[in-house]
């Protein structure tokens with residue numbers, strides 16, 4: 629049997645990813661079990677599902693270990709892997725923003741210290757603004773950096789704004805809107821064309837239906 633292999637980001641996007649699969653007719657009962665299993669087979673839908681850490685999704689897709697994957701646009705922009713981005717799934721919506729201490733300004737700063745989990749995005753963003761920067765790579769709790777004096781600003785995800793507010797920070801500039809994307813291995817698109825196209829079509833129809841309902 630020919631399988632379509634799909635890599636899902638197993639963090640905060642997972643629930644919405646599973647809902648999307650369920651809505652296009654995939655039997656997701658095995659995926660909702662609380663087991664530590666990472667690879668699942670759903671033979672009724674010829675689907676193999678692999679649970680990945682979000683930043684690893686593009687790597688597995690680029691190498692063709694999975695045919696397709698679901699991951700945030702932020703991760704795609706940071707990594708710039710060789711793959712096709714085929715559908716904006718309009719889930720996992722948030723923004724990438726530059727934030728700093730309430731009352732601070734970036735104006736007139738000769739050299740700006742930027743703490744972020746997204747060093748490549750930050751480098752490109754500030755280069756375009758012709759702003760000289762020192763990028764300080766973080767793994768999490770990025771909001772701490774300006775509070776404790778490690779950086780002047782952060783470039784990070786903002787969803788509700790709760791984390792910024794709770795730490796006395798404000799958005800200084802919005803960089804871009806983010807949502808999850810369906811991405812495709814370039815070879816799978818050719819070798820599994822019919823299966824892949826059908827799946828993309830079903831996903832597209834479902835995304836349009838959801839957007840219409842909003």
Ligand SMILES: Nc1ncnc2c1ncn2[C@@H]1O[C@H](COP(=O)(O)OP(=O)(O)OP(=O)(O)O)[C@@H](O)[C@H]1O
Pocket residue numbers: 637638639640641681682683699700701702703720721722785786787788806807808
């Ligand atoms: N409030 C948010 N914070 C972070 N990511 C968000 C948020 N809202 C939506 N996203 C999207 O979800 C993705 C985060 O998924 P991920 O699984 O890495 O998050 P996580 O559950 O915070 O994982 P971890 O704690 O391991 O970093 C981001 O790449 C982004 O596209």
Ligand SMILES: O=P(O)(O)OC[C@H]1O[C@H](OP(=O)(O)OP(=O)(O)O)[C@H](O)[C@@H]1O
Pocket residue numbers: 767768769770771784785786787788789790791792
């Ligand atoms: O605007 P909000 O709704 O508050 O969401 C944004 C926060 O969520 C994310 O952090 P996460 O929870 O992933 O923790 P982390 O600091 O470990 O990355 C992100 O890095 C922000 O800190």
